[in-house]
Amino acid sequence: xxxxxxxxxxxxxxxxxxxxxxxxxxxxxxxHAAQTVSYGAEVRGSFSLSExxxxxxxxDYPFASRLDALLLMSSRALKAVRRxxxxxxxxIDEGVELGSPPGVELRVLKVPGFRRAEEELGRAMLGNLxxxxxxxxxxxxxxxxxxxxxxxxxxxxxxxxxxxxxxxKAVQLGYGLxxxxxxx
Numbered sequence: 001x002x003x004x005x006x007x008x009x010x011x012x013x014x015x016x017x018x019x020x021x022x023x024x025x026x027x028x029x030x031x032h033a034a035q036t037v038s039y040g041a042e043v044r045g046s047f048s049l050s051e052x053x054x055x056x057x058x059x060d061y062p063f064a065s066r067l068d069a070l071l072l073m074s075s076r077a078l079k080a081v082r083r084x085x086x087x088x089x090x091x092i093d094e095g096v097e098l099g100s101p102p103g104v105e106l107r108v109l110k111v112p113g114f115r116r117a118e119e120e121l122g123r124a125m126l127g128n129l130x131x132x133x134x135x136x137x138x139x140x141x142x143x144x145x146x147x148x149x150x151x152x153x154x155x156x157x158x159x160x161x162x163x164x165x166x167x168x169k170a171v172q173l174g175y176g177l178x179x180x181x182x183x184x
Contacts, residue, residue: 001056002053002056003050003053003054003055003068004051004069004130005013005017005054005067005070005139006050006055006064006069007050007052007073007128008021008070008071008074008077010047010048011039011046011048011129011138013048013074013128014128014129015050015128016047016050018128018129019035019037019051019161020070021129021147022142022147022155023052023054024145024146025062025143025149025150026054026141029146031055031056031058032055032056032057033053033055034050034053034059034148035050035053036064037049039048047076047079047080047116048077049077051063051067051083053135054141054142067085068085069138069139070082070083070084070087071131071166072090072097073093073113073127073153074096074101074116075095075096077095078099081098081106082117086105086106087107088103088104088107089109090106090109091109091131091179092106092108092110092111093112093113093114093131094110094111094113095115110179113130113131113134117130117170117173120172121167121169121170123170129151132147132174133170133173133177134177137177138179147171148171148172150170151167151168151171151182
């Protein structure tokens with residue numbers, strides 16, 4: 001089994017962190033994972049893409065060729081959609097406007113990630129973790145337990161602060177959401 005997953009957004013949304021959490025959670029589930037990232041020179045607002053290859057076998061080639069799934073957090077990161085293979089899963093935040101159809105047949109799923117993070121956790125910035133939880137549920141991996149452990153490993157401040165428990169709640173919230181099929 002080889003699964004190629006992308007997380008795209010703009011600087012400051014946590015796309016690279018989300019990819020790290022997905023990869024680490026896969027490793028905690030006993031799989032192999034490799035992550036590559038690309039981003040603009042600006043700290044905030046430039047295109048960011050994290051690609052994670054997950055495999056049941058050791059990974060000889062760590063780069064994604066055609067993504068099986070893409071989590072899209074911003075309309076400004078739409079260029080990442082062309083990385084998806086035909087029939088791939090495009091999971092988008094409800095605030096993302098796709099505009100014209102991407103040109104290939106995709107399974108488009110819409111999730112209220114940032115809105116629900118704001119409404120239920122009081123922190124819209126946790127929307128990336130809500131979306132990671134939703135994507136994990138749709139893909140069937142990594143497991144929720146491993147996602148929770150990965151959040152604790154990747155975000156040491158979560159362990160250090162009581163309010164950091166919101167990050168764990170964000171992943172759990174996303175994992176429990178009903179994902180709406182837009183098309184595909």
